[in-house]
Amino acid sequence: MDIRRADQIAASLEQLVFSGEFRDGERLDELRLAEQFHVSRTPIREALQVLVTSGLAEQVPRRGVFIRQPGPVELMEMFETMAEIEAVCGRLAAMRITDEDLEALTAANDRCLQAARESDPDGYYAENEMFHQIIYRAAANSFLEKQALHLQNRLKAYRRIQLRFRGRLDQSMSEHSKILHALKEGNAEKAASVLRSHVAIQGEKFHQLVASLKR
Numbered sequence: 001m002d003i004r005r006a007d008q009i010a011a012s013l014e015q016l017v018f019s020g021e022f023r024d025g026e027r028l029d030e031l032r033l034a035e036q037f038h039v040s041r042t043p044i045r046e047a048l049q050v051l052v053t054s055g056l057a058e059q060v061p062r063r064g065v066f067i068r069q070p071g072p073v074e075l076m077e078m079f080e081t082m083a084e085i086e087a088v089c090g091r092l093a094a095m096r097i098t099d100e101d102l103e104a105l106t107a108a109n110d111r112c113l114q115a116a117r118e119s120d121p122d123g124y125y126a127e128n129e130m131f132h133q134i135i136y137r138a139a140a141n142s143f144l145e146k147q148a149l150h151l152q153n154r155l156k157a158y159r160r161i162q163l164r165f166r167g168r169l170d171q172s173m174s175e176h177s178k179i180l181h182a183l184k185e186g187n188a189e190k191a192a193s194v195l196r197s198h199v200a201i202q203g204e205k206f207h208q209l210v211a212s213l214k215r
Helices: 003-018 030-037 041-054 072-096 099-117 121-138 142-154 156-162 168-185 188-199 203-213
Strands: 057-060 064-067
Touching: 003 030, 003 041, 003 156, 030 041, 041 057, 041 064, 041 142, 041 156, 072 121, 072 142, 072 168, 072 188, 099 121, 099 168, 121 142, 121 156, 121 168, 142 156, 156 203, 168 188
Parallel strands: none
Antiparallel strands: 057 064
């Protein structure tokens, strides 16, 4: 089983969902998808499980996997919760982060910058995911880290698609610089504030995201 190929298929399926190729509640046919992607059914099954884990699809016993898109209220609630969890991680990390984690965070940020310069939103997301995971780890609270990782995975598809909005990569990089500076300074409240703002999705950005889900 090729996990990397499955992840690529899952990312492609996300884009097909957001482009309107699949409707909310539609069953995902393994055989048809295997033919579409020119692979066996094994990586298709793995890709579907990625969607189920992220919450973009639902597994119904003896029936299969069905597309499930959250409504605007549920989506806003998830982003609000994620923003607060990240803020707590940032506050604790500012007090507990090690020199080793700071070096790893700086390296991840440099890779984000490279992806942004190449206008590669998918590459940026992969490095951005690592950037945030280092902060979760640096908070040195294993329970909090598990909750952050769970919700990060739940929102993966939506956080990834918003990186395609015009100007978002540059904006995200600017926010990263503030986060990194606050952590290096050990400024707990500043780290919490900038991380909360970085993750929160509101105003025009939220309307863009909801509109992208209705195409």
